[in-house]
Amino acid sequence: MMRIPIIAGNWKMHKTVTEAVDFVNQVKDQLPPADQLQTALAAPTLCLVPMVQAAAGSPLKLMAENCYCKDAGAYTGETSPYALYQAGIHHVLLGHSERRKYFHEDDDLINQKVGAALRNGLCPIVCCDDTMARRIAADDQIHWAVNRILADLKGLSTEDICKVTVAYEPSWAIGSGQSADPNQAEEGCYLIRQTISDMYGEDVANNVRVLYGGSVTPENTGAMMAQADIDGVLVGTDSLDSRTFLEIVNH
Template sequence: MNLDRASAIALAQAVCESVGGRDDVDVGLFPPAVYLRDIVEVAQSSPVQVGAQNCCDQTSGAHTGEISVSMVQDVGSGLVLLGHSERRHVYGESDELINRKVHTALAQGLDVMLCLGETQEQREAGETETVCGSQLQAGLAGVEAEDLQRVHLAYEPVWAIGTGLTASPEQAQDAHAYVRGVLAGIATDDLAARTRILYGGSVKGENAADLLARPDIDGALVGGASLTPEAFLPIIPDSPEATGN
C-alpha cells in the first residue's frame, strides 16, 4: 500500500518512457488493485506489462474484499503475482490456498508469477532448500505441463525483504539453482531452463548488476526501490539511468 494515484501514474509514465520500444528487456509493474486500470492505460502503447498483486481462488460470488481473475482481465491485465511473502506470512495464506489461486488464474488465462522463500529462522536452521522446494511443489501441484509454461518464479528470502539485508549473489544463485532443479523434477529440464526465476529482496541499483550476472538469476522482483523512478530505473539492465548515459 504505497503511492497515491497521481504518483503511481507518474511512476508508470517514467518507466514506460525509459523502456521505450526496447525488445531486449521485459519490465512489469504490479500496482495496487485500485490503480490497475490507470497503469494499464499508461502502459498500453508500451512493452511494459502490468499485473495484479493478488487474486481470489474463486471465480465469482460472495467473497467481499476479493478480486477475481475475470476482474483483473477486465481492466486489461494478463498477469498476477501469487504467494508473495506478505500474503504468506502476514495474512496467513497457505500453500494449499496459493495452489488453488494458481489453478484458477491459469485456467482463466492469466500468467502467474509465483513467489517462494524462507524466513531468517528457516535459513539459520539450514532449511532454505527444504522450504523453497516444498513451496514450489505445493504451489504447482496438479498444474498441467502446458500451463507450467505460463508460470514465472520469484525467489524472495523473507529476511531480505524491506530489511535492508540482501542475499549475497552467491546465496541467491545457490537458491535459484536449487529451485530450477526442483522445477526440472516437476516438469522437464528444458522447461526449467526456459522458466524465468527472479530474485526479490532489497534489490537496488547498487546491487542489481551483481545479482543479475548470476546464471540462474533471470531478473528482479523489486520492492521498495520500485516506488520512485530515481530508484527503480537504474535497476533495469542497460537503461540510460543504469549506465549513466
Template structure:
C-alpha cells in the first residue's frame, strides 16, 4: 500500500511569524495518522518552520534547489544547505519554475540527481498547459517531461521519488481537474513508469495531484485508486483547510 502524502507548497507567501504560526497549526493537525504531511515554505522561513514543527509528524521541504554543491551561484540554494537545516524533501519542476522561470527538463534532471545524491526526496512535477490539453496533447507533454526529468534515474532511486501531476490550467485558477480527468492521467503515468522501469516501481511510486485542491474536492480526488495524495497551494495557507485535506487523505 502506498502511504498518502499531503504536501503544502506555500510558494512566495507569509511573513515569518505567519509561517511559524501556520506550521504550529499544521503540526497540531497532523496527529499520528496514516498520512505523511509535508510543508514547503519559502527558503528564508525554513529554519523557523522546522523549529515550529519539531516533535510533530510534519516533514519540511524546499521549494527548489540548485544542482551544484557550492560556488558563485548568486541567489541559489544547495542540497547541503537544505539538508543542514533538516529538510527531507524538495519540490522540483513545479509548473511555475517551468513556465514562469523557464526551467528545462535537463536542468530539472540535474537538480533531481543532486537531490537524490544528498538524501533528499524530490517531488517531481509534471503537467500540461490549457492549450495543450485542448489539443489532446496532455500525455505527450507529460511523457516528455517525465522522460527528460528522469533521465539516468535508476529503478532503485525511484523508491525515493514522488511524482506530482499538476495541470497548469488548474493551478490558482479555481478550476480543478475532475476526479475522472485526474485519475486518467495518474493511471497513464503509472503505465509510463511500468514501461520505463517495471511494475514494481510503477506500483510503489506515489503520484500526487496538484491544482486547486481544497476541502470541497479533496475526498473525491483522494478516492481515486492512482491518486496518492496532493500538492496543495492556496488551501495549504490556512491550517484548518489543510487539516481537512489531510483528513480526507486518511479517510
C-alpha cells in the first residue's frame, strides 16, 4: 500500500480562537488534494471546534495536541478522547517532548493514551525523541528512540498499529533553529520503521507513516521528504504563519 505523505503543524500554546479561524480561512483553499498529501494542524483545544467548522469541505484535518487516557471522569483539566472524536477531531498528537519534559509524562502513560485514542476512533501521531548529549557522548540516541517506540506502542494489535503515525523529533532540534540533516533524519526514521517491522512484520511496517520533526522550514522540507523512510514532517514555529505553512505544504 502506498503511504500518503502528511504535513502537520503543531501550534502548541499559540493563537486565539479568532486567529485560528482566520488562519484556516487563509489556507484551506490552497492545499493539495488529500489523496496526494494530507495536511493537518494540531491546535489548542479551545480552538478546535471552530476550526473544524471553518475547514469543512477542505482537505485540512484538525488534530488535538493531547488527550487523556480515560473517556470521562473526575480528571480536572484533561481532555476526553471520546469528546474529541464526537467533536469531529480524528487525530491526536501524543508523547511530544514538551509533554514528557514539562508534564512528566512517561512511556506507560503515553501507551495508555495511545490505546484510549485508538479505542475512540482517533489516529495518534506518537512522538519520540533523543538528545544531543547522548549523540555526542555515546552516539546511541537512535537506540534510545527505538526503545521508546517499543514502550509507547506496546500491546497494540496489527490493525491498530496501521492507524498510528510515528514522529521522530530529536529534542535538541525542537525550536532550536538547528535541524537534523536529511541523512540523520532518515537514519532515525529508518530505524523506527525497522523496530516496527520487528514487532509486527515488514508488510505492516511499510504501511506505517514515519515523520520527521524539529526546526522544519520551507528550505529543508523538500530534502527531508525526499528520503525513503520519511513520510512527512511535523512543523512547529513555521506552521504559525499561514504563508510559511503554505510554502512548506506546497514545497
